[in-house]
Amino acid sequence: MDHGHSIRFPGRASDLPRSTSDGGPAGSLRYSLLVRTLFLLSLLLLLMLTASPLLRAADPLIRYEATHRAMGTSFTLVAYGQSSAYLEEVAAQVFQEMDALDDQMSNYKPESELSSINREAARH
Numbered sequence: 453m454d455h456g457h458s459i460r461f462p463g464r465a466s467d468l469p470r471s472t473s474d475g476g477p478a479g480s481l482r483y484s485l486l487v488r489t490l491f492l493l494s495l496l497l498l499l500m501l502t503a504s505p506l507l508r509a510a511d512p513l514i515r516y517e518a519t520h521r522a523m524g525t526s527f528t529l530v531a532y533g534q535s536s537a538y539l540e541e542v543a544a545q546v547f548q549e550m551d552a553l554d555d556q557m558s559n560y561k562p563e564s565e566l567s568s569i570n571r572e573a574a575r576h
Contacts, residue, residue: 520547
């Protein structure tokens with residue numbers, strides 16, 4: 453039964469709305485940088501895991517999972533490898549980079565670079 457309502461599911465990330473609550477150019481820039489950064493972090497993690505000599509052995513892979521809070525949400529990283537110590541080290545590096553980005557790009561933290569830019573822009 454059609455009531456004139458339709459539900460649209462985005463097929464690509466580019467179909468998602470890019471505006472944020474502040475609606476300004478800093479919001480869309482932040483979204484773009486966040487998407488690009490998360491993509492690059494994923495590639496870095498993949499490269500680190502596949503380039504590892506530990507993965508070239510015939511031992512079965514173990515599953516490593518870690519959750520971290522950053523950017524106002526929780527991130528869960530799942531990785532497979534042969535050394536839980538190595539996977540834990542890689543996860544710590546990924547989460548450290550995410551924290552650095554959050555410290556730089558947060559519009560909720562007054563000491564972040566983005567907050568500083570927004571404050572200065574309001575003065576001009």
